[in-house]
Amino acid sequence: MGQSAIDLPSRLLLNLKPWRNAQAWRIAFSGGLDSTVLLHLLALLAKTQSLPALSAIHVHHGLQAVADAWPEHCRSVCAALGVSLQVVRVQVQPGASLERAAREARYLAFSDLVQAGEVLLTAQHCDDQAETLLFRLLRGAGVRGLSGMPRQRPLGKGHLLRPLLDVTRAELEAYASEQGLSWIEDPSNQDRQYSRNYLRHQVFPALIRRWPQAQATMARSAAHLAEAQGLLEELACMDLREASSASEFAWLGLRSLELASLVHLSEARQRNALSHWLEPLTRLPDTDHWSGWEDLRDASGDACPVWRLADGELHRAGGRIWWLSGCWLRPPPAAGAWQAQASALALPYNGVLSLTGQIPDGPLQIRYREGGEVMALPGRGHRDLKRLLNERGVPSFVRGRLPLLYKGDQLLAVANLEGLDGSAGGSWNLHWQPPGEDLGLR
Structure with missing residues (x-):
């Protein structure tokens, strides 16, 4: 970590080597020290190297009055370097953590802007990684959290890359001084009420006085933990491959796993596999809330247990666990009359229904199960619908939203x-396309 700031261009170019064939490099440019150095380095390299097209993105949060002048500063810097700039204004949602809300708004904007084949370059560095590790350690994070910020990850249709994670803040400051760069000093960076600022200004100076290489060694620990997390993910993929057998209800379009393949694993491997499976779908539960998985797993065979998570629910039915979110968590309102001439019927919060073949004489109506329904079957007489659904093993969470076709009081299909x-x-068929999952942005 002791290299001269003069080495920075060659080190950055080496870190970016695997991404030289990207469609474009887009720089997240706040106007602060770190992103100013990154932008300057890339603009300098572009004069002598064949690089993807460079452009910058400045996200304006509007959280403080002084920030209104920052877009103009960023425009002038970019203009001097010959780099185009896009300024995006975002609305930060109120919440318990302003830091987190601003970050989510910022990355949502980045995700919307980055296109296929493009790479967003951000300027987090070695000191940031060390702060992330300590911050998450104090929050009781596991291996995934303690692995710190990944060097690269998917973002929107493209990728996010952090090419300065092996560079210290001191090196960036030295480079900026050598090059005579000017940058924005965000007043909020001095506010000790924010956890990261407290660590940066109060805790790390004391650590560095005792252990001068603290940031570098902590960042190295994060890299070791990232490698360990990679191994855990490989193990999870092996375990999930066995549990991902096809379901006879694949037409529901829902994600599910075979329970029997999970329960023979150790509890640690169960949690590891489920964490990997759930991570794209929901914010993961903390340690105390994993008891919900045990309750769902160990419930009696005839029970219909539910594990409620931040962004959806896990249900157990038919020897499988099912992920439900979005429309699946809202009871569908009454569907009403069927217009025989219509080729399809959109069901509120419940997908689309279609009749093919020779449509029965009307008037027809779509209803949902309320209990006590009886259906006449050729050669079998009248049968309770509940028993018919039991015979086919229809998951309990589906039964209340399966469309039923009626003619008067007669259940036709x-x-x-x-x-x-x-x-x-043999002359007609009632087909239902269930609602899709609402995965949101994770």
């Missing part, structure tokens, strides 16, 4: 269930 969907008569 149950969508998607062979033999009950009208196909027994």
Whole structure:
């Protein structure tokens, strides 16, 4: 970490070597020291190297009055370097942590802007990585959290890359001084009420007085933990491959896992596999809330347990666990009459229904199960719908939203269930396209 700031261009170019064929490099440019140095380095390299097209993005949060002058500063810097700039204004949602809300708004904007084949370059450095490690350690994070900020990860349609993670803040300051650069000093960076600022201004100076290489060694520990997390993810993929057998209800379009393949694993491997599976879907539970998984896993065979998480729910049915989110968590309102001439019927919060073949004489109506329904079947007489659903092992969370086709008080068909969907008569068929998952932005 002791190299001269003069070495920075060659070190940066080496770190960016795998990404030289990207469609474009877009720089997250706040106007502060770190991103100013990154922008200057890239503009300098572009004069002698064949690089992807460079452009910068400045996100304006509007959280403090002084920030209103920053976009103009960023424009002047970019203009002097011959780099185009896009200024994006975002709305920061109120919440317990202003830091986190601003970060989420910023990365949501980046995600929307970065296109396929493009790379967003951000200027986090070695000191930032050390602060991240200590901050997360104090919050009780596991291996995933303690691995720190990844050097690269998918972002929107492209990728995010942090090419300065092996560079210290002192090296960036030395480079900026040598080059005579000017940058924005954000007043909020001095506010000790923010946890990261407290660590930066109060804790790390004391650590560095005793252990001068503290940031470098902590960043190295984060790299070791990132490698360990990679091994855990490989193990999770192996365990999930066995649990990802096809379900006869694949037409639901829901993610599910076979429970039996998970329960024979150790509890640590169960949590590891489920964490990997859930990570793209929801904020992961803390240690205390993993008892919800044990309750769901160990419930009696005839129970319908539910584990409620931040962004959805896990249900257990038919020997599988199912992820439900979005529309699946809202009971569908009454569907109403079916217009026989319509080719499809959009069901509120419940997908789309279609009738194919020779449509039965009307008037027809779509309803949902309330209990006590009876259906006449060729050669079998009248049968309780509940028993018919039990025979086919229809998951309990599906039963209340399966579309039922009625003519008057006569139940004609149950969508998607062979033999009950009208196909027994051979002349028509009731097909339901369930609602898609609302995954949101993770």
